[in-house]
Amino acid sequence: xxxxxxxxxxxxxxxxxxxxxxxxxxxxxxxxxxxxxxxxxxxxxxxxxxxxxxxxxxxxxxxxxxxxxxxxxxxxxxxxxxxxxxxxxxxxxxxxxxxxxxxxxxxxxxxxxxxxxxxxxxxxxxxxxxxxxxxxxxxxxxxxxxxxxxxxxxxxxxxxxxxxxxxxxxxxxxxxxxxxxxxxxxxxxxxxxxxxxxxxxxxxxxxxxxxxxxxxxxxxxxxxxxxxxxxxxxxxxxxxxxxxxxxxxxxxxxxxxxxxxxxxxxxxxxxxxxxxxxxxxxxxxxxxxxxxxxxxxxxxxxxxxxxxxxxxxxxxxxxxxxxxxxxxxxxxxxxxxxxxxxxxxxxxxxxxxxxxxxxxxxxxxxxxxxx
Numbered sequence: 462x463x464x465x466x467x468x469x470x471x472x473x474x475x476x477x478x479x480x481x482x483x484x485x486x487x488x489x490x491x492x493x494x495x496x497x498x499x500x501x502x503x504x505x506x507x508x509x510x511x512x513x514x515x516x517x518x519x520x521x522x523x524x525x526x527x528x529x530x531x532x533x534x535x536x537x538x539x540x541x542x543x544x545x546x547x548x549x550x551x552x553x554x555x556x557x558x559x560x561x562x563x564x565x566x567x568x569x570x571x572x573x574x575x576x577x578x579x580x581x582x583x584x585x586x587x588x589x590x591x592x593x594x595x596x597x598x599x600x601x602x603x604x605x606x607x608x609x610x611x612x613x614x615x616x617x618x619x620x621x622x623x624x625x626x627x628x629x630x631x632x633x634x635x636x637x638x639x640x641x642x643x644x645x646x647x648x649x650x651x652x653x654x655x656x657x658x659x660x661x662x663x664x665x666x667x668x669x670x671x672x673x674x675x676x677x678x679x680x681x682x683x684x685x686x687x688x689x690x691x692x693x694x695x696x697x698x699x700x701x702x703x704x705x706x707x708x709x710x711x712x713x714x715x716x717x718x719x720x721x722x723x724x725x726x727x728x729x730x731x732x733x734x735x736x737x738x739x740x741x742x743x744x745x746x747x748x749x750x751x752x753x754x755x756x757x758x759x760x761x762x763x764x765x766x767x768x769x770x771x772x773x774x775x776x777x778x779x780x781x782x783x784x785x786x787x788x789x790x791x792x793x794x795x796x797x798x799x800x801x802x803x804x805x806x807x808x809x810x811x812x813x814x815x816x817x818x819x820x821x822x823x824x825x826x827x828x829x830x831x832x
Contacts (some may be wrong), residue, residue, distance in 0.1 A: 462645070462653050462654065463493050463654045463655070463657040464488045464643060464654070465490070465638065465655075465656050466489040466490065466635065466656065466657055466658060467480075467483045467489065467490045467494075467655070467656055467657070467658040467659075467660070467830070468489040468490075468491050468493060468644075468646060468654070468656040468658070468659050468660070468688055469483065469490065469491070469492045469660045469662055470493050470496065470632050470659075470660065470661050470662060470663050470677055471492075471493075471518050471661070471663040471664055471666075471667075471776060472492050472493075472494035472496075472500065472610050472612075472616075472626050472644070472645075473499070473502055473503055473504035473612075473662065473664055474498040474500060474504040474608060474611060474615070474659075474815070474819045475504075475625075475662050475664070475666075475726060475746065475808065475811055475815055475816075475819045475822055475823075476492055476494075476662035476663075477492065477499065477500075477615035477819075477825050478494040478615055478819040478820050478822065478823040479614055479616045479823045480615075480619045480623060480624050480626070481501065481615050481616075481619040481622065481660070481759055481823065482820075482826065482827045483624070483660075483823075483825035483826075483827055483830070484618075484619050484622035484623055484822060485618070485622045486616075486827050486831065487513055488658065489623065489624075490619065490622075490623075490624035490627045491624065491625055491626075491627060491654075491656070492561065492593075492619065492624065492625070492627065493630040493631075493632055493646075494626060494627065494628050494629075494630060495625050495629070495630065495632070495649075495666075495758070496582070496628065496629070497628055497629050498628065499509040499613075499616060499626060499628070500608065500609060501569040501614045501742075501778060502610060502638045502664050502665055503664045503665060503682045503779070503780065503812075504608055504664075504816065504826075505606065505609065506745070506776065506777030506778070506792070507594040507610065507777050507813070507816060508692075508719045508729075508730070508739055508790065508802075509604070509605050509606055509608045509715075509719075509816070510603065510604070510605055510606075510704065510719060510816075510817070511531055511535070511545065511547075511576050511603060511604035511605060511608070511816075511817050512531065512601045512603065512744070512813065512814040512817040513527075513528075513531060513532055513570070513576075513577075513603045513765075514527040514528040514531060514570070514573045514574075514575045514814070514817075515552070515571065515573070515575055515577065515598075515600055516566070516569070517569075517710060517814075518569075518762065518791075519569065519572040519573055521792075522791045522792040522794065523791055523792055523814060523818070524573045524592050524620060524819035525821070526535075526654075526792065526814075526822055526825070527814040527817050527818050527830045528574055528575060529717055529818075529821040530814070530817050530818035530819060530820050531602065531817050532818060533757055533820035533821060534606065534611075534819070534820055535547070535604070536612075537614065537715055537789075537820065538606060540573055540717050541617075541618075542548070542614075542692070543607060543610045543611050543614050543785075544606070544607040544610055544618060544722050545600065545604055545605065545606040545607065545608065545722075546604055546605055546819060547601070547602065547603075547604040548603070548604055548605060548702065548703050548704065548720065549578035549599060549600060549601045549602075549603055549604075549703045549704070550599075550600040550603035550614065550624075550703055550704040550705070550706060551585060551588070551589060551594075551597045551598070551599055551600075551704070551706070552582075552591065552595045552596045552597060552598045552600065552707070552708060552709070553585065553592065553594035553650045553705060553706070553707060553708065553763050554594060554595050554708045555593065555594055555707075555708075556595070558708070558740070559708035560595060560596050560708075562708040562709060563579075563597070563598050565580060565595060565710070566598060566709060567598055567725075570598075570600070570693070570739035572705040575600070575602065575730045576600075576602060577599065577600050577602070578598070579596070579597075579598060579599075579660050580596065580597045580598070580599055581596060582594055582595050582596060582597075583763075584597075585597040585599075588703065589701050589702070589703060590700070591700035591701060591763055592701070592705065592762060592763065593761070593762055593763065593767060594762055595697040603704060604796070605704075605719070605721065606816075607722060607735065607819045608701065608816060609627065609763050609814075610724030615662075615759070617800050619718040628810075630648060630676070631648065631650075631829075632646055632647070632648060632649065632663075632670060633647045633648060633649045634646075634670075634673035634674065634675070635647060635659065635673070635674045635675065636657075636674075636675045636676055637675060637676030637677060637802050638655075638676075638801065638804075640675075643655040643656055643774045644656055644657070644804065644805065645648055646659070649682065650703050656804075657804055658726060658804045658805075658830045659709060659804060659805050659806070660805075660806045660808070660826055660830075661674075661805075661806070661807045661808060662808050662811075664780050664808075664811065665685075665687070665740040665743075665778060665780045666740055667685075667780065667809055668684065668685035668741060668780075668782070668809060668810060669740070670684060671807050671809075672710065672715070674805075676802060677717065677800060677802060677807075678800065679807070681795065681799065681800040681807070682807075683782040683793070683809050684782065685739075685780065685781070686734070686741065686781040686782065686783065686784055687734075687737055687740070687778050687780070688732055688733065688734050688735065688774055688778065688779045688780070688781050689730075689732075689733040689734075689735055689743070689777070689778050690726050690730020690731060690732060690733070690750050690776060690778070690779065690813070691729055691730060691731050691733065691773070691776045692728065692729035692730055692731055692747070692774040692775050692776065693725045693727065693728050693729055693747070693749070693752045693755060693771040693772060693773060693774055694725060694728075694771070694772050694773075694774040694775075695725070695726040695727065695728065695751065695770055695771065696728070696767075696769075696770045696772060697767075697770065699718075699720060699724060699725065699726030700763075700765075701718060701726065701763075702720075703719070703720075704717065704718060704719050704722045705717060705718040705762055705763070706718075707758070707762060708759065710786050712720060715758065716728055716755050716758040716759060717729075717733060718759070718763070727774055727815035728755055729758055729770060729774075730776070730777065731741050731751060731754070731755070734784075734785045735778070736760050737745035745775070745776050745777075746776070747773035747775065747776050748773070749772075749773050752771040752772075753789075755771055756768075756771070760792075769827050776819075779812040779813070780809075780810060780811065780812055782809050782810035782814065790821070791810075792810060792811055793807070793808070793809035793810050793813075793820075794806065794808055794822065794825055794826065794829070795807040795808075795809065796829035796830070796832075797828075797829070798832060806829055806830060807825050808822070808826075813816060
């Protein structure tokens with residue numbers, strides 16, 4: 462049986478970042494990916510936003526890893542020539558209630574060490590003349606990134622450090638080793654491979670996969686839930702040069718306007734909870750009729766959105782570990798201190814800001830495994 466020092470399951474942006482960090486720390490590292498190419502799941506179906514860290518509870522993993530990850534990500538993009546733009550974002554209010562939510566968001570950003578600037582309506586319109594609002598928060602460190610270019614850069618670093626990505630390599634389960642024993646992965650093709658360190662970065666499949674790890678108590682595996690977000694593209698040129706988000710409500714950030722690196726605007730995601738039991742049942746089709754509900758939302762901050770201007774674009778699904786009526790939990794980076802299994806880290810509920818946080822998550826995983 463082949464044996465390596467470290468195996469990462471999943472070659473999305475987080476799995477590749479973890480594999481890169483492990484290889485650069487001197488571990489013989491193999492990243493296993495079920496699909497025929499890297500980043501075919503959550504990593505290629507998102508807003509490609511580099512989040513500043515405004516929204517997350519101070520002291521939480523999401524807050525710390527987003528703020529740290531953002532700086533690491535901008536540095537990597539600069540050093541590796543990954544296309545990105547620090548375009549900034551406006552979070553806008555159009556009522557007294559929303560202005561109060563902005564004030565709370567301003568305080569939370571400051572607690573997280575994230576720079577923001579309060580703008581009155583006229584100041585916001587100086588930046589974005591097409592915008593309607595009563596007040597806004599400017600987040601200058603928010604940006605956008607070419608997510609596939611980022612993943613190729615991570616893969617390149619991984620391979621230069623002696624690691625390898627194995628595509629078309631689906632994992633069926635694992636037998637977790639006791640003290641001094643390796644973990645043995647059972648592959649879907651019937652083969653086996655052993656590793657001293659195992660990281661489950663399988664995203665939408667992470668909970669399902671962890672339930673097939675013999676030696677991991679069931680209480681350490683959360684129930685997987687799936688929430689779809691649909692995106693619609695804008696026909697014609699966007700009048701905005703920055704991202705525009707409505708004031709936050711609950712765990713959902715509202716129908717926001719994001720830009721790609723070519724300047725094309727898109728709106729979304731919405732929030733559509735899926736009544737399915739596994740990722741294999743996901744339908745990524747985008748219903749054109751769901752765009753109907755976007756127009757009124759968007760016109761609150763962009764009243765000149767033309768009728769018929771939104772076309773179905775793409776969708777993504779968030780790997781949730783909570784239900785629609787529950788508060789959003791923190792990231793779960795479960796090491797031996799939580800589940801008692803040496804050399805195992807499970808990554809659960811790594812949704813937004815997972816891409817922004819990926820390099821910081823990788824640092825935490827290496828520290829857990831090397832402790």
